[in-house]
Amino acid sequence: MPDTVTFKIKRQDTETSGSYWETFIIPYIPNSNVISCLMDIQANPVNAKGEEVAPVVWESNCLEEVCGACTMLINGKVHQSCSALVDKLEKPIRLEPMSKFPVVRDLTVDRSRMFDALKKVQAWVAADGYHDLGPGDRLSQSHQETAYKLSECMTCGCCVEACPQYSSDNNFLGAAAISQTRLFNMHPTAKNIADERLDTLMQEGGIADCGNAQNCVEACPKSIPLTESIAEMGRQVSGKLWRNIFKA
Amino acid sequence: MSKQRVIVIGGGLAGLAATMKMAELGMSVLVVSFLPVKRSHSVCAQGGINGAVNIKGEGDSPDIHFYDTVKGGDFLAHQPLCKDMCHEAPYIINLMDRLGVTFNRTPEGNLDFRRFGGTLYHRTAFAGATTGQQLLYALDEQVRHFEVQGLVEKMEWHEYLGAVLNDDGRCVGAVIHNLRSGEIKAEKGDAVILATGGPGLVYGRSTNSMVCTGTAVTSAYLQGAKYGNGEFIQIHPSAIPGRDKLRLMSESARGEGGRVWVPRKAGDSRKPKEIPEKERFYFLEERYPLFGNLVPRDVGAREIYDICVNDKLGVHGEMKVYLDLTHHTREFLDHRLGGILEIYEKFTGVDPREEPMEIFPAVHYSMGGIWTDYTRTDEGLIDHQSPNNQMTSITGLYAAGEADYQYHGGNRLGANSLLSCIYTGLMMSPGVLNYINNLPEAAEDIPASVYSASVKKWQESYANIKSMNGKENPYALHREMAEEMISNVLIVRENSKLKSTLDKIDEFESRWKNIKCVDTSDWSNPVPSFINQLWNMIQLSKIITKGALLRDEFRGSHYKPEFDLHQPDDFRPETYLEFEKQKEDGQIKEDEFSPDHLAYMKRFSKNNIKWLKTTIATYRNGGPEISYEAVDTSLIDPRPRKYD
Ligand SMILES: Cc1cc2nc3c(=O)[nH]c(=O)nc-3n(C[C@H](O)[C@H](O)[C@H](O)COP(=O)(O)OP(=O)(O)OC[C@H]3O[C@@H](n4cnc5c(N)ncnc54)[C@H](O)[C@@H]3O)c2cc1C
Ligand code: SF4
Ligand code: SF4
Ligand code: FES
Numbered sequence: 001m002p003d004t005v006t007f008k009i010k011r012q013d014t015e016t017s018g019s020y021w022e023t024f025i026i027p028y029i030p031n032s033n034v035i036s037c038l039m040d041i042q043a044n045p046v047n048a049k050g051e052e053v054a055p056v057v058w059e060s061n062c063l064e065e066v067c068g069a070c071t072m073l074i075n076g077k078v079h080q081s082c083s084a085l086v087d088k089l090e091k092p093i094r095l096e097p098m099s100k101f102p103v104v105r106d107l108t109v110d111r112s113r114m115f116d117a118l119k120k121v122q123a124w125v126a127a128d129g130y131h132d133l134g135p136g137d138r139l140s141q142s143h144q145e146t147a148y149k150l151s152e153c154m155t156c157g158c159c160v161e162a163c164p165q166y167s168s169d170n171n172f173l174g175a176a177a178i179s180q181t182r183l184f185n186m187h188p189t190a191k192n193i194a195d196e197r198l199d200t201l202m203q204e205g206g207i208a209d210c211g212n213a214q215n216c217v218e219a220c221p222k223s224i225p226l227t228e229s230i231a232e233m234g235r236q237v238s239g240k241l242w243r244n245i246f247k248a
Numbered sequence: 249m250s251k252q253r254v255i256v257i258g259g260g261l262a263g264l265a266a267t268m269k270m271a272e273l274g275m276s277v278l279v280v281s282f283l284p285v286k287r288s289h290s291v292c293a294q295g296g297i298n299g300a301v302n303i304k305g306e307g308d309s310p311d312i313h314f315y316d317t318v319k320g321g322d323f324l325a326h327q328p329l330c331k332d333m334c335h336e337a338p339y340i341i342n343l344m345d346r347l348g349v350t351f352n353r354t355p356e357g358n359l360d361f362r363r364f365g366g367t368l369y370h371r372t373a374f375a376g377a378t379t380g381q382q383l384l385y386a387l388d389e390q391v392r393h394f395e396v397q398g399l400v401e402k403m404e405w406h407e408y409l410g411a412v413l414n415d416d417g418r419c420v421g422a423v424i425h426n427l428r429s430g431e432i433k434a435e436k437g438d439a440v441i442l443a444t445g446g447p448g449l450v451y452g453r454s455t456n457s458m459v460c461t462g463t464a465v466t467s468a469y470l471q472g473a474k475y476g477n478g479e480f481i482q483i484h485p486s487a488i489p490g491r492d493k494l495r496l497m498s499e500s501a502r503g504e505g506g507r508v509w510v511p512r513k514a515g516d517s518r519k520p521k522e523i524p525e526k527e528r529f530y531f532l533e534e535r536y537p538l539f540g541n542l543v544p545r546d547v548g549a550r551e552i553y554d555i556c557v558n559d560k561l562g563v564h565g566e567m568k569v570y571l572d573l574t575h576h577t578r579e580f581l582d583h584r585l586g587g588i589l590e591i592y593e594k595f596t597g598v599d600p601r602e603e604p605m606e607i608f609p610a611v612h613y614s615m616g617g618i619w620t621d622y623t624r625t626d627e628g629l630i631d632h633q634s635p636n637n638q639m640t641s642i643t644g645l646y647a648a649g650e651a652d653y654q655y656h657g658g659n660r661l662g663a664n665s666l667l668s669c670i671y672t673g674l675m676m677s678p679g680v681l682n683y684i685n686n687l688p689e690a691a692e693d694i695p696a697s698v699y700s701a702s703v704k705k706w707q708e709s710y711a712n713i714k715s716m717n718g719k720e721n722p723y724a725l726h727r728e729m730a731e732e733m734i735s736n737v738l739i740v741r742e743n744s745k746l747k748s749t750l751d752k753i754d755e756f757e758s759r760w761k762n763i764k765c766v767d768t769s770d771w772s773n774p775v776p777s778f779i780n781q782l783w784n785m786i787q788l789s790k791i792i793t794k795g796a797l798l799r800d801e802f803r804g805s806h807y808k809p810e811f812d813l814h815q816p817d818d819f820r821p822e823t824y825l826e827f828e829k830q831k832e833d834g835q836i837k838e839d840e841f842s843p844d845h846l847a848y849m850k851r852f853s854k855n856n857i858k859w860l861k862t863t864i865a866t867y868r869n870g871g872p873e874i875s876y877e878a879v880d881t882s883l884i885d886p887r888p889r890k891y892d
Contacts, residue, residue, distance in 0.1 A: 031490065033492065036491040042766075043724040043727065044724070045721075045766055045767075054766065054767035054773075057773075057774060059283070060458055062292050066292060082493075083594055104428060108772065119396050122393075125347050125386075127347060129272060130674065133342075138356065140353065
């Protein structure tokens with residue numbers, strides 16, 4: 001058993017200031033994960049040089065990989081820090097903020113772009129009202145299984161972080177939002193506006209921006225079949241193109 | 249009158265349900281949340297949501313659900329609210345289904361239901377093992393739709409500090425702290441709803457998420473709002489030990505047939521699979537033949553405590569028992585429980601499909617919360633148009649979800665919280681709008697001076713926090729406080745220990761004043777907020793501990809062995825109903841009852857007269873003053889609980 005664990009953390013004080021690396025050496029405690037170590041740093045914020053510094057700032061909530069908040073680069077790989085077990089990581093452990101989003105401070109980034117994408121693709125069921133309108137449609141178990149998998153997406157950003165096409169200078173929707181269009185286009189009532197979603201996918205930043213690199217699906221912690229979703233939406237978009245041609 | 253709006257603090261299930269309902273009714277809503285609402289604690293809920301839809305043809309009904317809920321809560325819940333909630337539950341499940349929640353299905357395509365604790369019916373609808381996440385996402389999507397339409401505005405990365413009260417003490421807005429820029433300013437609102445969730449972090453490590461500090465409702469208490477039933481903290485029987493969090497192993501694991509056991513021999517060092525069937529003690533099944541592994545949580549947690557501490561049969565001599573699912577096939581388990589088994593595997597490295605899990609009890613939920621009002625109808629339901637519904641004792645300040653107090657009594661049944669959260673959010677909305685429609689003036693027209701005083705107070709308070717330069721690290725102090733709460737205010741409570749904990753809390757409060765604000769920067773600095781939250785957690789721990797100290801009885805999750813009424817083993821609750829009836833008729837025929845039953849019933853009746861009451865904490869002279877209020881038990885006669 002090692003006595004200590006070393007963390008090298010890429011820090012940034014404000015949105016516009018430069019970044020710098022800081023090293024922390026903390027006592028090794030069995031069954032730690034990256035967040036429990038960040039908490040230890042909080043309780044004793046002293047860096048490897050023995051200087052008292054501001055505790056590292058990060059984002060987290062659920063601590064069980066269902067809220068998506070704590071995503072960061074751990075040894076260069078994007079993952080949730082709450083489920084990154086120290087025993088399984090190469091040391092020293094390097095922590096960096098995700099690179100595809102503006103850094104707010106230290107390991108916190110602003111993922112508003114992902115939530116905006118959900119607005120663009122109209123990821124919702126347009127309900128007539130919230131009063132009692134009886135049960136929803138009957139659905140097969142296999143429908144449920146497919147939809148459930150897609151609806152587990154926690155907007156964590158791993159997929160877009162890993163995607164070579166997603167960058168701060170384009171407006172690609174990204175795999176997560178494309179996969180949500182599949183989810184809503186298969187819902188018995190949300191599919192009433194399926195065509196509008198396809199229109200969005202056909203615009204700039206839409207599905208044509210995907211280069212099929214498949215990095216997204218490997219990065220997704222929830223094993224969401226993103227490339228399958230992208231292929232399915234590709235089919236729906238081509239179908240619509242053909243229909244447009246025949247209508248014209 | 250100028251345009252009016254409601255401020256909703258918190259975007260978990262309760263906050264988003266209220267937001268979407270009020271937006272549907274045409275009201276503008278401002279949602280304020282620490283984190284993007286999609287990341288709220290509600291995503292952690294795994295097991296499901298209750299509603300007597302009776303898909304399995306078992307004869308289940310909302311009234312049976314109502315009875316189970318009231319009995320589960322040891323009769324401390326307000327019955328009209330519970331009744332109304334249980335009657336709305338089937339509709340709520342149907343609504344969530346319509347909104348796209350991917351609930352599991354039966355072969356015919358209907359919603360599937362599973363069993364949960366404290367009931368004998370299949371009443372729990374579920375979406376895999378992430379029901380809370382799926383429900384929250386559906387509401388989040390609805391609210392996003394309203395956002396696009398301009399009816400809802402969101403302020404994420406913002407923290408609620410306190411209510412703005414006008415000269416009459418009416419809430420006319422909220423003081424909000426921007427967690428990035430650090431700016432503190434007021435938002436005008438004609439009503440404010442606190443849907444800020446539970447307070448698990450008072451105990452440090454619990455099954456709760458990081459923002460569950462209870463700070464918003466404690467702030468309301470410090471401003472004069474009453475707090476109800478603080479001492480009723482639910483300990484969940486099955487959690488996974490962890491350094492940062494005690495991750496939950498959902499009750500659904502037992503709902504799907506999981507069996508709890510320990511080796512019959514103390515200190516048995518064999519691997520669980522090497523221990524033959526007859527040397528395993530399935531203590532819940534043996535002690536509770538009827539409910540078995542699905543006894544309510546308070547009963548389950550106490551039995552585990554008893555087995556481990558009194559009988560010393562805990563696994564490896566520790567406070568742990570086995571939860572065994574290995575008799576099921578992998579396919580079955582992956583389909584019904586995939587998500588939660590993955591969590592166990594991910595964090596312990598052990599595959600629960602192959603090896604029994606090791607679990608132990610952990611702080612999970614607060615039945616208590618900020619006091620709220622309601623208006624009942626003659627039938628014992630709720631008048632949904634009443635502006636009183638869910639209003640705290642501060643006019644215009646409302647609460648919903650885990651933040652409130654009156655649906656679960658002394659112990660919450662599994663899968664009833666997701667229900668109460670969505671229910672309160674939906675139910676209260678028409679009444680809130682009625683309240684607003686009858687106001688003399690819109691918040692928009694109230695002079696800025698009313699707001700500036702509150703803002704100034706909070707700006708000064710944060711400036712003071714930032715200048716704190718003492719010796720205590722706030723995070724380390726929090727750990728210590730939490731240890732104290734875990735040691736003495738948990739499953740088994742003793743007055744001497746509670747007393748010493750109250751003194752300890754006072755010490756923590758003085759040590760708080762010696763904190764060092766370890767980060768004084770202006771941009772995106774979480775430390776001052778945490779220090780403020782810690783102050784509130786200290787205040788809340790006083791409410792919990794003092795309430796526990798003064799309540800000299802055993803009810804629901806609040807167990808004081810000293811005051812156990814010792815129900816005779818062969819006692820049936822119906823006997824008590826007969827006893828009460830005779831009492832009402834004017835004469836108890838004492839010779840009709842066996843002497844030990846009679847003596848027990850007398851004890852029970854006397855105890856209820858004294859203690860079947862809501863605990864109310866009011867902030868006075870730097871601490872909680874405790875008083876008691878009647879509970880509406882007019883629909884189901886209180887009686888002894890029994891689960892075997
Ligand atoms: C692990 C786990 C599993 C569970 N499983 C189930 C289950 O299967 N079935 C069931 O019925 N119940 C379950 N529960 C209970 C249930 O999940 C919660 O009681 C419920 O989700 C609480 O919802 P809420 O809307 O009240 O608050 P939350 O979802 O906690 O949301 C609170 C909101 O308030 C915000 N907030 C808090 N304070 C502030 C502040 N000061 N300023 C600004 N914003 C603030 C937060 O950002 C968040 O948006 C479970 C609980 C846990 C811990
Ligand atoms: S397939 Fe490749 S290009 Fe397309 S979204 Fe995934 S990672 Fe990006
Ligand atoms: S698709 Fe997967 S990786 Fe992408 S945001 Fe959703 S959960 Fe994260
Ligand atoms: S904290 Fe929620 S995913 Fe890690």
